[in-house]
Amino acid sequence: MKALMHRHRELCERAVDPLEIAAGLEAHGVTDRTAARFRHRDVFSLAEEMYARVPRGDDTPPRPAPTALPRPRPDRALLTLLPGALCGAALTGLRLTEGRTRLLVAVAGVLTVTLALRLVLGKGPLGPRRGTRPGRRRTALWTGWLLAYAALGDGLLRAAVAGGPDGWPTGTPDGPWPFAPAPLLTLTLACAPATWCAHLLTARARRRLDASRGLEEFTASVQPLLLGVFTLFLGALGALTALCAAALDEPPAYAPVLTLGALLFLARLLTVHGFPHVPAVVLAATGTAEVLAPATVLAGRLPGCGALSVPVETLTTAGGPASVPALLCAAAGLPLLVHAVRTLTRASAHARTAHPC
Structure with missing residues (x-):
């Protein structure tokens, strides 16, 4: 002792x-x-x-008052809207331009949205707490990669199965390499509800930490809170999926958007609370698997390598190109959810050092 x-x-x-x-x-x-x-x-x-x-004198710090529900900072709340706003502006520019001008708009849109996401996921309300171990940068990197696949991956896979692609992306859904703007817009707009849900979890968990009389009591009270916040985010994401699909006149892609959104939300929750390693590994594995999907289809064209493309082509034929990322994200998200329930229900995950939302 x-x-x-x-x-x-x-x-x-x-x-x-x-x-x-x-x-x-x-x-x-x-x-x-x-x-x-x-x-x-x-x-x-x-x-x-x-x-x-521990010997304590008169200078022993008093027990703090129960933590009041902190108010979100207005600047951070507005910051979460920036990626979605810039993405919407870029998509509007793509629809209104052609040729070289469209290319310039696309490049500018990619750069501005990337910088906005980097700001939100790096030092913004969805950024990691100070002193977090290495791994947070890899999490942000793979987040960007998965978002890029959501916009271009299904089109590449569809074109590859059909014998293409016959050209580079043109920024349109009917090009030789089809572009899907609705999932990208949905997921960038989802930064706002993700931040609000993360803030709600942090504030409520700290309040219950103040009221708890033991670790087991705290864990039992936070588990339904965590699952409720996760469900709340999925509901908001589903609504955004429907709204963005209607605004862009596209069919809503619920399965790939909800599974990817859930995966990214869990990864950010763990990273925000100081546990970036497992999310980084899971996102890296998911991103690598998504890259391998069209790669195996293209590799199957080589002599003697036709068997490589059979699994992906079979799945794509049965459920469409969107079934591949949906299946991969679901397979990665379920273990990450179990890990989050075990990790984020510990008292140590809700220390007072986390930055305010």
Whole structure:
């Protein structure tokens, strides 16, 4: 016990209650099994003894008042609308221009939307907390790649199965390499509800952390909150999918947009709370698999390699090109959801160091 107290002396001295020590121990990998070695039933019981052993004088910090629901900062709220607004402006420009002017509009749109997403996902409200381990940059990189596939991947796969593509993307749905603007617009606009849902989760979880009397009680109260916020985001994303498809006169692609949106939302939640490694690996695996889908179709044209294209061509013929990313994102999103439920329901995931939304 003395060694444990010495190792976590700073944590014990600044803690205002045992739950804060328990959250810190949990963040450092101390489990109930570790607590059992010190003859305690769980981490919270161990934290209570550590809190009681620390000598406290008159300068002991008072227990903080229950955390009020923080108000979202107006500048950050407006920032979340920037990617969708720029994407909408770029898509409008593509529809109103032709030839070389359309190419310039496309390049400008890609650059501005990329910079806006980088700002939101890097230092904005969906950015990682300070001191986050390496991995957050890879998460943002693969997020951009998956968004690019949502706009161009299905068209490439459809053209590849049909024997193409016969040219480069022209920014239109009926070109030799078809372009799908509705999913891209939907997902960029979804930055706003994603931010609001993440803010709601953080604020409510901190309030329940203040009211909890143990780690198990906190976990039990946050699990339905997390699942409710996730469901709320999916509902908002479904509404955006329908609205954007109607505005652009396209059929709504619910399956690929909802699965990709859910995957990206879970990845951002984990990254925002300081756990970027698993999301980075999952997004990288999903992005790589999406690249391999049209690559195997093209490789199947080589002599003796026809079998390579059979799985993707069969799936595309049965469910359309959108079934490939939908299946891949669903297969990646379900394990990530399980990981998020296990990780984001811990008290250590909701430390007060996270930046405000």
